[in-house]
Amino acid sequence: MSTNTKIAPSTLSIKDLLWQIQWDKDKCTLCGKCCAVCPVNAIELGVFRKRIVETSLEPDKSSSNNFKVFHGIRQKTDPVFACIGCGMCSLVCPNDSIIPFKNEETDKVKFHINRDGQPKKRGGRRNSKGGLLDEIKFIRISMLTDPALDAGRHEFELKTLLGRVLSPEKTIEHLKNKGWIPPVREIYPLIIGGMSFGALSPNMWEGLQMGVAYLNEEMNMPVRICTGEGGCPPRLLRSRFLQYVILQIASGYFGWDEIIHAIPEMKVDPCAIEIKYGQGAKPGDGGLLMWNKVNKLIAAIRGVPQGISLPSPPTHQTQYSIEESVAKMIQSMCMAWGFRVPVYPKISGSSTALAVLNNLTRNQYASGLSIDGEDGGTGAAYNVSMDHMGYPIASNIRESYLNLAALGMQNEIPLFAGGGVGKNGNLAANAAALIMLGASGVQVGKYIMQAAAGCLGSESDRCNVCNIGLCPKGITSQDPRLYRRLNPEDVAQRVVDVFLSFDTELRKIVAPLGRSTSLPIGMSDALGISDYYAAEKLKIKYVV
Amino acid sequence: MCRLFAFTSTEPRSPMIAIDALDVMREGHDGSGVGLFLRDLGGPFENLKDVPILSGIFTEKGLKRLDTYLMKIGFMTKYKISIRVPKKAPKGIPNRDFYIIKAYEYPKDWEDKSLREIEDKLMNIRLRLRKMGEKEQDMIVFSFWPDVIMIKELGDPKTVGEYLDIARDELKARVVMAQGRQNTNYAINLYACHPFFIQGFSTMTNGENTAFIPIKDFLQSRDCKGYAGYQSDSEVFTHILHYTMLELGLGIEAYKHIITPLNNDLLENHPDSHFLKQIKISCRKLIIDGPNCVIGSLPDHSLFMVQDRKKLRPGVVGGKPGMFVFSSEMCGLDAVIPDRDKSKDFQPMHMDTVIVGPERQEVIVCQQTQKLPLPH
Ligand code: SF4
Numbered sequence A: 001m002s003t004n005t006k007i008a009p010s011t012l013s014i015k016d017l018l019w020q021i022q023w024d025k026d027k028c029t030l031c032g033k034c035c036a037v038c039p040v041n042a043i044e045l046g047v048f049r050k051r052i053v054e055t056s057l058e059p060d061k062s063s064s065n066n067f068k069v070f071h072g073i074r075q076k077t078d079p080v081f082a083c084i085g086c087g088m089c090s091l092v093c094p095n096d097s098i099i100p101f102k103n104e105e106t107d108k109v110k111f112h113i114n115r116d117g118q119p120k121k122r123g124g125r126r127n128s129k130g131g132l133l134d135e136i137k138f139i140r141i142s143m144l145t146d147p148a149l150d151a152g153r154h155e156f157e158l159k160t161l162l163g164r165v166l167s168p169e170k171t172i173e174h175l176k177n178k179g180w181i182p183p184v185r186e187i188y189p190l191i192i193g194g195m196s197f198g199a200l201s202p203n204m205w206e207g208l209q210m211g212v213a214y215l216n217e218e219m220n221m222p223v224r225i226c227t228g229e230g231g232c233p234p235r236l237l238r239s240r241f242l243q244y245v246i247l248q249i250a251s252g253y254f255g256w257d258e259i260i261h262a263i264p265e266m267k268v269d270p271c272a273i274e275i276k277y278g279q280g281a282k283p284g285d286g287g288l289l290m291w292n293k294v295n296k297l298i299a300a301i302r303g304v305p306q307g308i309s310l311p312s313p314p315t316h317q318t319q320y321s322i323e324e325s326v327a328k329m330i331q332s333m334c335m336a337w338g339f340r341v342p343v344y345p346k347i348s349g350s351s352t353a354l355a356v357l358n359n360l361t362r363n364q365y366a367s368g369l370s371i372d373g374e375d376g377g378t379g380a381a382y383n384v385s386m387d388h389m390g391y392p393i394a395s396n397i398r399e400s401y402l403n404l405a406a407l408g409m410q411n412e413i414p415l416f417a418g419g420g421v422g423k424n425g426n427l428a429a430n431a432a433a434l435i436m437l438g439a440s441g442v443q444v445g446k447y448i449m450q451a452a453a454g455c456l457g458s459e460s461d462r463c464n465v466c467n468i469g470l471c472p473k474g475i476t477s478q479d480p481r482l483y484r485r486l487n488p489e490d491v492a493q494r495v496v497d498v499f500l501s502f503d504t505e506l507r508k509i510v511a512p513l514g515r516s517t518s519l520p521i522g523m524s525d526a527l528g529i530s531d532y533y534a535a536e537k538l539k540i541k542y543v544v
Numbered sequence B: 001m002c003r004l005f006a007f008t009s010t011e012p013r014s015p016m017i018a019i020d021a022l023d024v025m026r027e028g029h030d031g032s033g034v035g036l037f038l039r040d041l042g043g044p045f046e047n048l049k050d051v052p053i054l055s056g057i058f059t060e061k062g063l064k065r066l067d068t069y070l071m072k073i074g075f076m077t078k079y080k081i082s083i084r085v086p087k088k089a090p091k092g093i094p095n096r097d098f099y100i101i102k103a104y105e106y107p108k109d110w111e112d113k114s115l116r117e118i119e120d121k122l123m124n125i126r127l128r129l130r131k132m133g134e135k136e137q138d139m140i141v142f143s144f145w146p147d148v149i150m151i152k153e154l155g156d157p158k159t160v161g162e163y164l165d166i167a168r169d170e171l172k173a174r175v176v177m178a179q180g181r182q183n184t185n186y187a188i189n190l191y192a193c194h195p196f197f198i199q200g201f202s203t204m205t206n207g208e209n210t211a212f213i214p215i216k217d218f219l220q221s222r223d224c225k226g227y228a229g230y231q232s233d234s235e236v237f238t239h240i241l242h243y244t245m246l247e248l249g250l251g252i253e254a255y256k257h258i259i260t261p262l263n264n265d266l267l268e269n270h271p272d273s274h275f276l277k278q279i280k281i282s283c284r285k286l287i288i289d290g291p292n293c294v295i296g297s298l299p300d301h302s303l304f305m306v307q308d309r310k311k312l313r314p315g316v317v318g319g320k321p322g323m324f325v326f327s328s329e330m331c332g333l334d335a336v337i338p339d340r341d342k343s344k345d346f347q348p349m350h351m352d353t354v355i356v357g358p359e360r361q362e363v364i365v366c367q368q369t370q371k372l373p374l375p376h
């Protein structure tokens, strides 16, 4: 930049950027692939000037300067084009000559991503590494008195229940008097959490559905997947695969016209209905599908015009008195399927979770509660909601479980935990810890995107442009040029890989604890942590 | 692993038989304690079948407090066995003031009470006494129930048996359960010694119960004051039995379906499929996870044995009409009934419930896959 160029407040240099591109002139062949692939146009072909000093060997002739130009890759410094560190340029470079590095300084771009008074929006997750779940250890190892089980040889029963479970006393009474026994599904404790058709690309959705179908029909694992708020493709609604699907309804009711109309034609009931009241990544904020992603197909499934942003309100607009209308909504959804399908709410982790739970205990149709912690992911949200709002899942689940136990209902309303499960790659350990704290199962989204589709996002603010339809991996894009990068069959295979390896790891955790006949929900004596206050809070052992 | 031994006989027999059998299985327990459960009593109790008998260990002060307390409620002593022990207890056995076995006349105002009410009251009194004793460390109460005597003490079973003169005629019984402890705790609390008892149900177990905490949490959240204590993780087996039979009104055949339900394939083809699926769902928190062999005694004087889902513990039942033995090991059975038809010995597997009823004529084996007698 020449000195006489105007320097505005938002004029930044490469030094100020969070992600800095290192480009190696010697290796670059100027193929241009990096610039073509970059989702945010952070780099462009640059013309650089270089000076070569030519010294003459003849004493009478003076030395001279020779100015030349050369071509290369230049990183843009306008915050709008700031590199997101996705690393796609490195991925496509045939000569390994380009790679993004993270600036150790405080990110200066952050101060400027609010042009026109619009705060930063993005997709992804909370930018915070670490997490309590990884610190929890499994300490109750069966030794001499009760030899540990063999994860490879013994029979393991690791399924869980989704649905309102009557107390044993009531079950007997209802069996005798032919009373109503609420529907309960026996499912695998790792659920693929709500990611909508719209947030995800068609190829991603198809891949997930295929993987889930394979796990159910070939591997005998009753894995379930939640649709998220965005409806469900009409053919899936009318197929037998619907039984593996949890249909989500949220405050925008997107896609529910189509679903309701399909009810008479459904061959099977869906696994369950999830009513979303909150999401861990953006508690108290509604859903958002930005206009960039609302193409013809999405518009048709959701029953909206094309190319407009689709925000869902923060609350269900039909609700006046919340308790009453939550009860009514649960009941209406139950009624829609003749009381054959479990209906449960999903809320974001919150210090008010116990109040919600208490309400549910008094509602005979409430089939469970899903709590999404602060580390949950999203397709689009305000950065501030993602980074600063929410409640940690471990203590929220624990409090809820202990609260149910105090009421004698810990067996009756299953709790599902989500939000950051496996965020550092330790899926089975995190899931097992949550289960032993009291969760009946866990929901994962981001982990599946990372493991099954190679999502590049991370807790260190990498990529996370899921909101604008430019997902470089084709996971959260509606542009066929992008999503054709993702082969649905490959995704399906990875989903199967993830679940099978998870299953083995889960056995490797529960077998040494001497558990195999039932999922060890609430087996808190198995857990320990070296943080005294966390141990007190979670009511588990303090071990150092 | 502790050793278990039980017998059921048409004629009252000395509980020393059981203690001797434990001694034969000596290798399996460490002589750290013994528990005895006697029911369907002979001797002087033959004619006292309906009145509650209190069993426990008391200090002088504790005994006074006991008498005052029970007298205040209106209980009158009807009969008592005095166990006089030498001043100095043998090595390994603590010195105690009194081992009490006392039968009481019910208070007058209990006459018009229903059976269930009386049963609840008896349990509450036992719990109350236990609490009083725990506070002052002056009483340990094992049972307070008609036709039941319990004795527990630290030390080697044989030494304890001889020291307390268990062989005396007054203690003869038709149902006897005995456990020789293999200690896994450093400080032994007698309340952690098997067998456990609640309102006419008693069980003893060997092995650990890895699912203890969730089961305990569940039981404690039920509406039964007796689901308390839990000095041992095996106490829940007794309480689950009580819960199954008394609270849910199911038969002993259902016990196994509660603690180790069938897998789904087997459930699907079960004649009571619908019923059992619902039971499996609603009683999920009561699923045990072994390795355990449970031997128990029911109010109707049946004796039963069940194993965990994987059958990780030994256990054998054998005998002849008139007398049957349930034992951890074959050598215990051999020592007591050597002249039986050994080909009829039965080692229950992961789906069996073995019962010898009050007639003591045969061993009934109930497979979990069989149809259940269901409540109507
Ligand atoms: S890392 Fe991603 S955003 Fe940055 S220059 Fe490379 S392709 Fe573009």
Ligand code: SF4
Pocket (backbone or CB within 6 Å): A086, A123, A124, A449, A454, A455, A456, A457, A458, A462, A463, A464, A465, A466, A467, A470, A471, A472, A473, A474, A475, A476
């Ligand atoms: S790879 Fe796609 S889904 Fe993953 S963070 Fe980037 S934009 Fe989002």
